[in-house]
Amino acid sequence: MLRFLSVRNLAIIDRLEVEFEPGFNVLTGETGAGKSVLIEAINLLVGGRASADLVRTGEDAASVQAIFETPDGRDVIIRREISAQGRSRAFIDDALATTIALRELGSSVIDLHGQHEHQALLDPAEHVGLLDTFAGNAELVDEAGRAFDVWVAAAAALERTRLGEREKRSRLEMAAFQLEEIDKVAPQPEEDERLGAERLVLANADRLSRLTGEAYAALYDGESAALTSLAGVWKRLGDLAALDPRFQTYLDQRDEMKSALEDLSFFLRSYSANLDASPDRLQIVEDRLAALERVKKKHGPALADVLAKRAALREEMEALQAGDERAAALAERADEARRQFETIARRLSDARRSAARKLATSLAGALAELAMPASRVDVRVTPLAEANQWTRRGVDDVEFFISPNPGEELRPLARIASGGELSRIMLALRTLSTPETTGRTLVFDEVDAGIGGAAADAVGARLQALGRDYQVICITHLPQIAARAGAQFRVAKSVRAGRTSTSLIRLDETGREEEIARMIAGAEVSARVLASARDLLQTRQRGEQTAKDARASKARQKGRSNG
Numbered sequence: 001m002l003r004f005l006s007v008r009n010l011a012i013i014d015r016l017e018v019e020f021e022p023g024f025n026v027l028t029g030e031t032g033a034g035k036s037v038l039i040e041a042i043n044l045l046v047g048g049r050a051s052a053d054l055v056r057t058g059e060d061a062a063s064v065q066a067i068f069e070t071p072d073g074r075d076v077i078i079r080r081e082i083s084a085q086g087r088s089r090a091f092i093d094d095a096l097a098t099t100i101a102l103r104e105l106g107s108s109v110i111d112l113h114g115q116h117e118h119q120a121l122l123d124p125a126e127h128v129g130l131l132d133t134f135a136g137n138a139e140l141v142d143e144a145g146r147a148f149d150v151w152v153a154a155a156a157a158l159e160r161t162r163l164g165e166r167e168k169r170s171r172l173e174m175a176a177f178q179l180e181e182i183d184k185v186a187p188q189p190e191e192d193e194r195l196g197a198e199r200l201v202l203a204n205a206d207r208l209s210r211l212t213g214e215a216y217a218a219l220y221d222g223e224s225a226a227l228t229s230l231a232g233v234w235k236r237l238g239d240l241a242a243l244d245p246r247f248q249t250y251l252d253q254r255d256e257m258k259s260a261l262e263d264l265s266f267f268l269r270s271y272s273a274n275l276d277a278s279p280d281r282l283q284i285v286e287d288r289l290a291a292l293e294r295v296k297k298k299h300g301p302a303l304a305d306v307l308a309k310r311a312a313l314r315e316e317m318e319a320l321q322a323g324d325e326r327a328a329a330l331a332e333r334a335d336e337a338r339r340q341f342e343t344i345a346r347r348l349s350d351a352r353r354s355a356a357r358k359l360a361t362s363l364a365g366a367l368a369e370l371a372m373p374a375s376r377v378d379v380r381v382t383p384l385a386e387a388n389q390w391t392r393r394g395v396d397d398v399e400f401f402i403s404p405n406p407g408e409e410l411r412p413l414a415r416i417a418s419g420g421e422l423s424r425i426m427l428a429l430r431t432l433s434t435p436e437t438t439g440r441t442l443v444f445d446e447v448d449a450g451i452g453g454a455a456a457d458a459v460g461a462r463l464q465a466l467g468r469d470y471q472v473i474c475i476t477h478l479p480q481i482a483a484r485a486g487a488q489f490r491v492a493k494s495v496r497a498g499r500t501s502t503s504l505i506r507l508d509e510t511g512r513e514e515e516i517a518r519m520i521a522g523a524e525v526s527a528r529v530l531a532s533a534r535d536l537l538q539t540r541q542r543g544e545q546t547a548k549d550a551r552a553s554k555a556r557q558k559g560r561s562n563g
Helices: 035-045 099-109 117-122 123-133 138-162 163-187 193-205 203-222 225-241 244-254 255-276 279-299 303-320 324-368 419-432 453-466 509-521 527-562
Strands: 004-008 015-021 024-028 063-069 074-085 086-090 095-097 110-113 376-382 394-403 439-446 471-475 487-494 499-506
Touching: 004 035, 015 035, 015 499, 024 035, 024 453, 035 074, 035 110, 035 225, 035 439, 035 471, 086 099, 095 193, 095 279, 095 487, 099 163, 110 419, 117 123, 117 324, 117 419, 123 324, 123 376, 123 394, 123 419, 123 487, 138 324, 163 203, 163 279, 163 303, 163 376, 193 203, 193 279, 193 527, 225 244, 225 255, 244 255, 255 527, 279 303, 303 324, 324 394, 324 419, 419 439, 419 453, 453 471, 487 509, 509 527
Parallel strands: 024 471, 024 487, 110 439, 439 471
Antiparallel strands: 004 015, 004 063, 063 074, 074 086, 086 095, 376 394, 487 499
């Protein structure tokens, strides 16, 4: 859950802080006020691409900082800094971190659904990814991708044995040159990650030494060391256990806890004694990382890609130099690689067909809740007959078909859905694919695009329902959706001293009435419109309270029946 967000010098935001609530939060305000910049700020915190264009004009750097509450109840502080030159640094709990680490952490706490994401539905090529997300096929898709790469590499190696002599010599020279570049650096698997971790330790050696020394003194060696003080605790606990046996359980854990604390104290002492604070070593690590970055830039982007390129170059050279026996071995290898890919792809196809039936039924049910009650949905998984059509994602063509109105035949989704229907379909898909872990943050950037009336109210009800299990943050221009939120924030743009600046305030009850009235009528708000806004708020909030009461009553009944 995103508890706190602070933004400095990002686009048109100079300084902004906000504390989000659990449940359903909405951001409202005029178009261009800076609402989507806040979504961009959150995206940066979970590993999104940083750019110098994001830094506010005239400033040296931008920064975004947030406090996330993880599923296990722990608070994590994430900070991202971007310089005006485009350089970016990330920190997790004040320690340097990579964007990969940000993405891994972000994937465990937040789902971002962008403003134009629903346009993916217009491209049938994207439908297979949506189905795989619903089905949880990520591992199987990765396995198929790896098998596909092996097959393609083997087939390419075989093809190279059939080249003409002149082309062979040219390819050999290029492969030898590239291989020499890589071998000169001689990278090792995951070497950049290991050296990056070592650099972090070396760069913070003084702080690590101080912290371990302080911790060791507090735990073992200081005047008021914890282990010494615990002796008195155990003596009193023994006296308590003699009077009340309920203390005996804790007393029995004494040796185990003492041993663990002693192990920690010895580790702290050993760590401090063996800490390498050598500037020479730090320079060696920096130079080696620079060399690895150069080879990654040319043959990467990741070190694993460089190592794969080295292996491929060696195979290419062997293939180019191969005779008839080598060509026969390569042909056998290519056939085996294809068979392995087809085996995995068939398993993936079976999983997709099974999930397609479930997704069609679930999606139709979800759309019924979003003011599309008569919708029929079919998710069609069609085998691709020709091998040249196969991809890393398997051997299937996946396309969504829908009939949004009674009496209409099923047709390709990309050809018949309106903008408002696309928004609702994407909302339904994303909520159907949301992980079971409650407390996650779901961010929706203008999911209400192209809808209004009853459909808008249905989307608001869906978001409100999601807010009972998740934290929902939604940008909206529709009063029907804003009125259902538990917390509403107004984003406004103003000009001070010739500079545009964005501000954000949490609205109280009166402020919400005024803001929703503005959303209904625009700049001219009459008493009648204000009364309508007040009635809309009260009606939607009463509905949520009724739902809460019903859930509480159901929980009490369940408790009595279990008792």
